[in-house]
Amino acid sequence: MIMHFLSKLKTKVKTEATPIQLVVSAYLILILLTFFLLNLPIFLKPGAHVGLLDSFFMSVSTISVTGLTTFPLSQVYNHAGIILLEFLFQIGGFGVTMLATVIMILSGRKISLQQRQLIQVDMNQPRLSGTVRLSYSVFILMVLLQLFFGMLFSIYFTYQNGISHLKEAIFNGFYISISAVTNAGFDITGNSLAPFRHNYIFLLTIMFLIMLGGIGFPVLVEFQQWIFYKFHHPQKMHFKFSLFSKLALLFAIIFFIVGTVLIFLTEFRGQLANESWPGKLMTAMFYSASTRNAGLQLESLKSFQTSTLLIFSLLMFIGASPSSVGGGVRTTTIGILLLYLAAFIRGRRNVNIFGRRISQSDIQKAIVVTNLSMLLCMGAVLILSITEHFSLISLIFEVAAAFGTTGLSMGITAGLSVVGKWVIIVLMFIGRVGMLYMLLLFVSKREQDFNYEYPTEQVIIG
Amino acid sequence: MIMHFLSKLKTKVKTEATPIQLVVSAYLILILLTFFLLNLPIFLKPGAHVGLLDSFFMSVSTISVTGLTTFPLSQVYNHAGIILLEFLFQIGGFGVTMLATVIMILSGRKISLQQRQLIQVDMNQPRLSGTVRLSYSVFILMVLLQLFFGMLFSIYFTYQNGISHLKEAIFNGFYISISAVTNAGFDITGNSLAPFRHNYIFLLTIMFLIMLGGIGFPVLVEFQQWIFYKFHHPQKMHFKFSLFSKLALLFAIIFFIVGTVLIFLTEFRGQLANESWPGKLMTAMFYSASTRNAGLQLESLKSFQTSTLLIFSLLMFIGASPSSVGGGVRTTTIGILLLYLAAFIRGRRNVNIFGRRISQSDIQKAIVVTNLSMLLCMGAVLILSITEHFSLISLIFEVAAAFGTTGLSMGITAGLSVVGKWVIIVLMFIGRVGMLYMLLLFVSKREQDFNYEYPTEQVIIG
Ligand SMILES: [K+]
Ligand SMILES: [K+]
Numbered sequence: 001m002i003m004h005f006l007s008k009l010k011t012k013v014k015t016e017a018t019p020i021q022l023v024v025s026a027y028l029i030l031i032l033l034t035f036f037l038l039n040l041p042i043f044l045k046p047g048a049h050v051g052l053l054d055s056f057f058m059s060v061s062t063i064s065v066t067g068l069t070t071f072p073l074s075q076v077y078n079h080a081g082i083i084l085l086e087f088l089f090q091i092g093g094f095g096v097t098m099l100a101t102v103i104m105i106l107s108g109r110k111i112s113l114q115q116r117q118l119i120q121v122d123m124n125q126p127r128l129s130g131t132v133r134l135s136y137s138v139f140i141l142m143v144l145l146q147l148f149f150g151m152l153f154s155i156y157f158t159y160q161n162g163i164s165h166l167k168e169a170i171f172n173g174f175y176i177s178i179s180a181v182t183n184a185g186f187d188i189t190g191n192s193l194a195p196f197r198h199n200y201i202f203l204l205t206i207m208f209l210i211m212l213g214g215i216g217f218p219v220l221v222e223f224q225q226w227i228f229y230k231f232h233h234p235q236k237m238h239f240k241f242s243l244f245s246k247l248a249l250l251f252a253i254i255f256f257i258v259g260t261v262l263i264f265l266t267e268f269r270g271q272l273a274n275e276s277w278p279g280k281l282m283t284a285m286f287y288s289a290s291t292r293n294a295g296l297q298l299e300s301l302k303s304f305q306t307s308t309l310l311i312f313s314l315l316m317f318i319g320a321s322p323s324s325v326g327g328g329v330r331t332t333t334i335g336i337l338l339l340y341l342a343a344f345i346r347g348r349r350n351v352n353i354f355g356r357r358i359s360q361s362d363i364q365k366a367i368v369v370t371n372l373s374m375l376l377c378m379g380a381v382l383i384l385s386i387t388e389h390f391s392l393i394s395l396i397f398e399v400a401a402a403f404g405t406t407g408l409s410m411g412i413t414a415g416l417s418v419v420g421k422w423v424i425i426v427l428m429f430i431g432r433v434g435m436l437y438m439l440l441l442f443v444s445k446r447e448q449d450f451n452y453e454y455p456t457e458q459v460i461i462g
Numbered sequence: 463m464i465m466h467f468l469s470k471l472k473t474k475v476k477t478e479a480t481p482i483q484l485v486v487s488a489y490l491i492l493i494l495l496t497f498f499l500l501n502l503p504i505f506l507k508p509g510a511h512v513g514l515l516d517s518f519f520m521s522v523s524t525i526s527v528t529g530l531t532t533f534p535l536s537q538v539y540n541h542a543g544i545i546l547l548e549f550l551f552q553i554g555g556f557g558v559t560m561l562a563t564v565i566m567i568l569s570g571r572k573i574s575l576q577q578r579q580l581i582q583v584d585m586n587q588p589r590l591s592g593t594v595r596l597s598y599s600v601f602i603l604m605v606l607l608q609l610f611f612g613m614l615f616s617i618y619f620t621y622q623n624g625i626s627h628l629k630e631a632i633f634n635g636f637y638i639s640i641s642a643v644t645n646a647g648f649d650i651t652g653n654s655l656a657p658f659r660h661n662y663i664f665l666l667t668i669m670f671l672i673m674l675g676g677i678g679f680p681v682l683v684e685f686q687q688w689i690f691y692k693f694h695h696p697q698k699m700h701f702k703f704s705l706f707s708k709l710a711l712l713f714a715i716i717f718f719i720v721g722t723v724l725i726f727l728t729e730f731r732g733q734l735a736n737e738s739w740p741g742k743l744m745t746a747m748f749y750s751a752s753t754r755n756a757g758l759q760l761e762s763l764k765s766f767q768t769s770t771l772l773i774f775s776l777l778m779f780i781g782a783s784p785s786s787v788g789g790g791v792r793t794t795t796i797g798i799l800l801l802y803l804a805a806f807i808r809g810r811r812n813v814n815i816f817g818r819r820i821s822q823s824d825i826q827k828a829i830v831v832t833n834l835s836m837l838l839c840m841g842a843v844l845i846l847s848i849t850e851h852f853s854l855i856s857l858i859f860e861v862a863a864a865f866g867t868t869g870l871s872m873g874i875t876a877g878l879s880v881v882g883k884w885v886i887i888v889l890m891f892i893g894r895v896g897m898l899y900m901l902l903l904f905v906s907k908r909e910q911d912f913n914y915e916y917p918t919e920q921v922i923i924g
Pocket of ligand 2: 527528529645646755756757867868869
C-alpha cells in the first residue's frame with residue numbers, strides 16, 4: 001500500500017506539479033486508500049455494516065486526525081481495526097511528506113533535489129541542507145515518545161486494574177499515548193478520559209503530549225538542534241532559534257493561558273463549581289490544551305455553558321501550529337494578524353517582534369488565510385443551519401471542531417444529513433491541509449516564489 | 463441647545479484636537495443633550511417613568527439612529543416627544559458636522575479653514591473647495607425629500623382612512639418618511655410596516671428612501687454635481703464620478719442582490735411560502751434593503767428560520783455606506799477586503815477596479831476595520847452569552863443590529879441585564895461613529911496624514 005503510494009508520488013514529482021499540489025494529492029490518495037482499508041471485513045466486527053458516505057467520512061476524519069465519527073468505533077471495528085486506525089493516525093498526524101522521507105531513508109533510496117524541496121515545503125524549513133536528516137530524527141523522537149508513554153500508561157493501567165487485565169491495559173495504554181501525541185482524539189472507551197479527571201499527573205502528562213504534537217515539527221527540529229549544540233559546543237553557543245519557532249512557542253503559550261482563564265471565568269460557578277481549586281484550574285487547563293486540537297474530553301460537553309462552548313469553538317478554530325499534527329487557522333497565523341492589528345492601532349507601519357520585522361507577504365498571507373477561514377466557517381454554519389435541525393451552538397461547535405480537526409462534538413455528527421456530512425468532510429480536509437495550501441494549489445510553480453523577495457525574515461503562515 | 467453645542471465646537475476647533483476627536487466629542491455632547499431633553503416632563507406622557515439607564519440607552523439609540531429601545535415609545539412619549547425624536551433623528555442621521563455647517567451658513571457666520579477641514583473629513587471629500595456649499599445643498603435635498611414624501615404618505619393615509627383621521631395621517635405620514643430617509647426605524651405603531659406588506663408601490667418607495675439615506679452623502683453630492691454638469695455643460699461632459707462613489711454604488715447593489723437571493727432561498731418554503739411570486743420577491747428585496755440599516759419590518763422576526771436570521775445579522779453587520787445615515791462596518795470597507803482576498807487568490811499583488819488601483823493604506827484600513835469589528839462583535843456575543851439568558855441567535859442578532867445601527871430585535875432588548883444594556887450602548891456608538899474613527903481617535907494630527915502619501919486614488923474606509 002505504501003509502496004503503491006510512493007510510486008505514485010515519484011511519478012508525480014517528475015511532472016511539473018508544485019510541491020503543494022503533490023502534498024494535497026498525496027492526502028487525497030491516502031484518504032482513498034484508508035477508505036478501501038476500512039471497508040475490508042478483516043477489520044470489522046462480525047455483522048457490522050457502515051454506509052459508504054459514513055465510511056468515507058471516517059476516512060477523512062482519520063487522515064485529517066480529526067476524530068469526528070458518525071458511528072461508535074468500538075461497535076464497528078475489531079481489535080485489528082483499532083490497531084490499523086492507530087497506524088493511520090501516525091500517517092495523518094506526521095503528514096504525507098515526513099512519512100515518505102522516512103520510508104525513503106529506510107529503504108536506502110537516494111532522495112532527489114526535487115524531493116528535498118518537497119520536504120522543505122512541508123516542514124517549512126528555510127534551509128534545504130540537513131532537512132531530511134532532521135525530519136527523520138523528529139520522526140524517531142515522536143515514535144519513541146509514543147512507545148515510552150504507551151508503556152508507562154500500560155504499566156499504570158495494569159497497576160490500577162490488576163495483572164488479569166494486562167492485555168486490555170496495554171491496548172488502552174498505547175491507544176491513549178498515540179491518541180495524545182497525534183492529537184487524534186478518537187474515543188474508543190465511550191467516555192474518553194472521564195475516569196482520570198482527578199489524576200493530575202496523568203492529565204498533565206496527556207497535556208504535555210498534546211502540546212508536543214501541536215507545537216509543530218520545525219520547532220521540535222530546532223529544539224533537537226539546540227540540545228545538540230548545547231552538548232557538543234557548550235563554549236560557543238551560536239545556535240539561534242528561528243523567528244517562526246519563537247512565534248510558535250509564544251502564541252502556543254498565549255492561547256493556552258487565555259483559553260484557561262476564559263474557561264475558568266465562564267465555568268467556575270458552573271461545571272467547575274464542585275471541584276477543588278487545583279481541580280478547577282487543572283480542568284480549565286486541560287480543556288484549553290485539548291480543544292485547540294486533540295479533542296480529548298473529561299465529561300459530556302452538554303454540561304457546559306453556551307459561553308464556554310463559544311470559547312471552545314474559538315480555540316478549535318484557532319487550532320495548532322503550522323506543520324504540526326493539528327489543523328485550524330494555525331496559532332502563528334492568527335497571532336501575526338493580531339500583531340498587525342495592534343501595530344495599526346499604535347500607528348506603526350511594520351510588525352516588529354523579537355528584534356525582527358515580519359515580512360509584508362507573511363502578513364498578507366495571515367490576513368487572507370484568517371479571513372477566508374472565517375468566511376468558510378460562517379458559510380458552513382449557514383448551510384448547516386438550513387439543512388440540519390440542531391441548535392445553533394451545536395452547529396457552530398461542529399464546524400469549528402471539523403475545521404480545527406479537533407473532533408469534539410455535542411453529539412450531532414451521527415444525525416447530520418448527507419449535505420451536512422459533506423460540509424464537515426470538506427472542513428476537515430481544508431482544516432488539516434491548511435487554507436493557504438488550498439489557495440496556493442491553483443498557483444503555478446513560479447508564482448509561488450513571490451514570498452522570497454523581501455529581505456525580512458520569513459515565518460510560516462497557514 | 464444648538465448654540466450651546468456650537469460654542470462648544472468652536473472652542474474645541476481652536477485647540478489642537480484633530481477633526482476626528484471633534485466629531486466624536488460632538489456626538490458625545492449630543493447624546494448628553496438628548497438624554498437631558500428626553501427626561502423633560504413636557505415630552506412625556508402623564509405618569510410615564512423611565513429609568514436613567516434606559517433613558518441613556520434611548521439617547522444613544524436616537525443619536526446613532528439605531529432604533530433599539532428597552533421600552534415601548536408610544537407608551538412613554540407624547541406627541542411633542544415623538545416630534546422631538548424626529549428632529550433628533552435628523553441630527554443623528556445627518557451627523558454632527560453637516561448640521562453645524564448648515565447652522566453656520568444660516569446664521570451668516572464666516573466658516574474658517576479649520577471648520578472647512580472638519581467638514582471635509584466628515585464628508586470624506588478629497589477636495590476642500592466647494593465642500594461647504596455642496597453639504598448644504600445635499601442637506602436641503604434630503605429635507606425636501608422628507609417633506610415631499612411625508613406629504614405624499616399623509617395624502618395616501620388620508621385617502622385610506624378618511625378625512626376624519628387627517629391629523630393622525632399627517633403625523634404617521636411624516637414619521638414614516640423621516641424614519642425611512644434617516645434610516646431611524648423606530649416603531650411607534652407597534653407593528654411597523656405590517657399593514658402595507660402587499661402595497662408594492664409603497665414598499666418600493668420606502669426602499670428607495672432607505673437606499674437614498676444609506677448610499678452616503680458624498681455620492682449624493684456627486685450626483686448633484688453630475689446633474690448640474692449635464693444641464694449646464696451638456697456639450698463638454700468632463701464630469702467624472704470618484705472611485706469612492708462608484709464603489710459605494712457597486713457594493714450597495716451587490717449586497718442588495720446577494721441579500722435578496724439569500725433571503726429568498728432560505729425562506730421561499732418558510733415565511734414566504736404563502737405569498738405570490740412577486741410577493742416573495744418584494745418581501746425578500748424589502749428585508750435585504752431594510753436589514754442593512756433602516757430596520758423597518760413587515761412581520762415579527764420570530765417567524766423567520768435561524769438561517770435567515772443569520773443572513774439578516776450578516777447584512778446588519780455590513781451596514782451602509784461611509785458618511786451616510788447608517789452604521790456597521792460599511793459596504794465599501796467589506797467590499798475592498800473582499801476585492802483584496804479575490805486579488806490574492808488570483809495571484810495579483812494589487813487591487814484594481816474601475817481602471818484605478820486601491821491604495822495600500824486603504825486596503826490596510828479595510829482589513830483592520832473589518833477584523834476589529836468582527837472581534838468586537840464576537841466579544842460582545844461572548845459577554846452577552848454569559849450575562850443574558852436568551853437564545854444564542856437572538857444575542858447574535860441583537861449585537862449585529864446594534865453595531866449596524868439597524869435596530870431590529872428579536873424582542874430581547876427590554877429584558878437585557880445592566881451589563882447587556884451597556885454592551886449594546888457601546889456597540890451602537892462605535893457602529894455609528896465608525897470603527898476607523900474610534901481607532902484614529904487616539905492618533906495625533908500629524909500621524910493621521912499618512913494616508914495621503916500614495917499616488918493612487920483614495921477611497922473611504924470605515
Ligand atoms: K483531533
Ligand atoms: K436604524
